[in-house]
Amino acid sequence: MTIMDAALIAQALADFLGLPVDQIQARLERPPRQDWGDVSYPCFELAKRWRRSPQDIAAELAATLPSGTWTASAAGGYLNFAWHREKVLPGELRRALQKGVALPQTGTGKTVVLEFGSPNVAKPISMGNLFPTIIGHALSRMYQALGWKVIGINHLGDWGSQFGKVLAAYHRWGQEEEVRGDPVNALYRLYVHFHAEAPRDPGLGREAQAWLQRLEGGDLEAHRLWRWFVEASTDAFLSTYARLGVTFDHVWGESFYKDRIPDVVQQLRSDRLLETSQGAQVVRVGDDIPPCIIVKSDGTSIYAARDVAAAIYRYERFGFDQMIYVVGAEQTLHFTQVFRTLKRMGYPWADNCHHVGFGLIRLEGRKMSSRRGDVVLLEDVLDEAVRRVAAIIDGKRPRLKDKARIAEVVGVGAVVFHGLKNQRMRDLEFNWAEVLSFEGETGPYVQYTQARIHSLMEKAQFQPQQFFQIPEPWGPEHPVTTLEWELWSALSGYENTVVQATVKNEPFLVARRLLDISQSFNGLYNNQRILSDDINTRIKLLALSDHTGQVLKHGLNLLGIEAPDTM
RNA sequence: GCGCCCGUAGCUCAGUGGAUAGAGCGCCUGACUACGAAUCAGGAGGCCUGAGGUUCAAAUCCUCACGGGCGCACCA
Numbered sequence: 001m002t003i004m005d006a007a008l009i010a011q012a013l014a015d016f017l018g019l020p021v022d023q024i025q026a027r028l029e030r031p032p033r034q035d036w037g038d039v040s041y042p043c044f045e046l047a048k049r050w051r052r053s054p055q056d057i058a059a060e061l062a063a064t065l066p067s068g069t070w071t072a073s074a075a076g077g078y079l080n081f082a083w084h085r086e087k088v089l090p091g092e093l094r095r096a097l098q099k100g101v102a103l104p105q106t107g108t109g110k111t112v113v114l115e116f117g118s119p120n121v122a123k124p125i126s127m128g129n130l131f132p133t134i135i136g137h138a139l140s141r142m143y144q145a146l147g148w149k150v151i152g153i154n155h156l157g158d159w160g161s162q163f164g165k166v167l168a169a170y171h172r173w174g175q176e177e178e179v180r181g182d183p184v185n186a187l188y189r190l191y192v193h194f195h196a197e198a199p200r201d202p203g204l205g206r207e208a209q210a211w212l213q214r215l216e217g218g219d220l221e222a223h224r225l226w227r228w229f230v231e232a233s234t235d236a237f238l239s240t241y242a243r244l245g246v247t248f249d250h251v252w253g254e255s256f257y258k259d260r261i262p263d264v265v266q267q268l269r270s271d272r273l274l275e276t277s278q279g280a281q282v283v284r285v286g287d288d289i290p291p292c293i294i295v296k297s298d299g300t301s302i303y304a305a306r307d308v309a310a311a312i313y314r315y316e317r318f319g320f321d322q323m324i325y326v327v328g329a330e331q332t333l334h335f336t337q338v339f340r341t342l343k344r345m346g347y348p349w350a351d352n353c354h355h356v357g358f359g360l361i362r363l364e365g366r367k368m369s370s371r372r373g374d375v376v377l378l379e380d381v382l383d384e385a386v387r388r389v390a391a392i393i394d395g396k397r398p399r400l401k402d403k404a405r406i407a408e409v410v411g412v413g414a415v416v417f418h419g420l421k422n423q424r425m426r427d428l429e430f431n432w433a434e435v436l437s438f439e440g441e442t443g444p445y446v447q448y449t450q451a452r453i454h455s456l457m458e459k460a461q462f463q464p465q466q467f468f469q470i471p472e473p474w475g476p477e478h479p480v481t482t483l484e485w486e487l488w489s490a491l492s493g494y495e496n497t498v499v500q501a502t503v504k505n506e507p508f509l510v511a512r513r514l515l516d517i518s519q520s521f522n523g524l525y526n527n528q529r530i531l532s533d534d535i536n537t538r539i540k541l542l543a544l545s546d547h548t549g550q551v552l553k554h555g556l557n558l559l560g561i562e563a564p565d566t567m
Numbered sequence: 568g569c570g571c572c573c574g575u576a577g578c579u580c581a582g583u584g585g586a587u588a589g590a591g592c593g594c595c596u597g598a599c600u601a602c603g604a605a606u607c608a609g610g611a612g613g614c615c616u617g618a619g620g621u622u623c624a625a626a627u628c629c630u631c632a633c634g635g636g637c638g639c640a641c642c643a
Contacts, residue, residue: 032586042585044623054623076586077623120643161642254643280641288570289639296641303643330637332571337640359572360637367637392605410605422580425572427636433592434579438605440591441580448605456602500583512581515590526598526607567605 004088004492006039009081016065034486037080044077085480089488090473096547097464101554103495107148113314114140114150116326120157121233122166122187125240126375127430128368130419131358136326137246137560138420138507145558146502151318156253158230160303164212167225169194183232192373212300240379243412245560260309261301273344285340292337307338315349322352329357329425356505359427376430386411388436406567410444413561417443420559421511441515443561446552449518453549454565460531460542467543470536483527487520494551507559514555521548
């Protein structure tokens, strides 16, 4: 608990009123305007109970409540508390400089399996892959920051009927040299061509099905091609992941679990959970939703069965406390079916499996369709962002060292931040102008703020020791300014934001907090001189700036974005 | 038809049941011979889709409409 923790106020109020602390604390809130105070207690509930006006109660409490490191005042039916800024801030800042960002290690000893990324083999990484990749990556870092052991798994789409299509298309039209030269694009063209031809050529569908059956049956030729395609695609994916700083503990595609499916089917059968319905083998998982299909009527496997097998394997291997699937919201029903199937199989840990969904990225109002080849490639977006950043650097900082690397970091950062700044369930209309914006609520804005602070630190050669030696940085002669206090308020909420963001699996909360902090800092920076001639002022503002820079860097890192010291 | 998600400024979005609903972009006015102008200060811009309900108090919770998106058994 810090000096500024509202729990102190809740306790004092609870003692005075003779009410449970929890009840008081649940009511505490932030006043809408900072000059009204830092913590607020609405007295309307008491008013009802005591049959007195809330105004009276607030006024009386303000007058009679024993004071602490705060001042209480009444405003209408609200009892407002304002911290004694000059007394509180020095200690808080000292602690912050000593400890840096200190997150509660609530995950210590616990393991979370995080499935994310999961691109399909034989298709290039498009903007459609942005969310599953960067949301998963951010969550991975956030859980780690809270002490969890994170197992990141990239669940490649490398099996199933789409693969039958790729094999059929390659067999019909494919050229070996072409695929050798540029595997992903060549395979993708075949896939798109397949879907273009399929409507007027019913034979194609049958060929795809036959290839899938050959593949699942262990046919050597099918298997050889499959392995080649998977390996070539994986290489391409890895280079994009490298740009994004994304890594995985395991790249286990769907095919990884295929040999475990027969055991799953066997177990379901002996548990009498499997039924034959319309030629398929299914598990009933409730009257409100359709059954979970485990084996298709043609005998080939289906993704639900692979997901069930995968979950069991992962539990046996990792004994996870939580498993999170970062997969599009359109698959909500599928995961409900899978989790209920696991539950019916008697696995209590099925309750610890969670689907973290996200909205669609749409293109000119429609869903991007990989079947039609109607996609925007992620690499193209990254390249364009980097190119534009490089042009800006040439214009305003021509002598910047390491220009190419900085342009890469800032350009990629803009794209990643753009994808993480809103609630994940919201659909995103892809818009070049917005992705390529570097001003306002953007990644480069936060990066810029951090770089600006770094530059201050360099110039001033600031060391935290200097701050510790000032006896009274703020006092009656030098009150804490509104801008300083606003910045501190934004900073002091950071740890809690990270905790909340992790609990809700919502990285955007971290992104928003970083914007708040950056805005507060820039407001201060433009209105108060930090490198003041007055040594006290200079050092305390440097101390505040130093911590701001640390938090921004920490937060960007959680989001998977690099924070360059110059840009 | 059923289920899930979304509906807040011209646009993109924030907004733990509480006070006068906030940002960014765009538009208008200003600030670089003080620390990095990818910045900042100010202005204009709102029936929080609509109607009921719960509550001392609703953008927020509950119903019902309307509008948009996504699902609804052998694709993933």
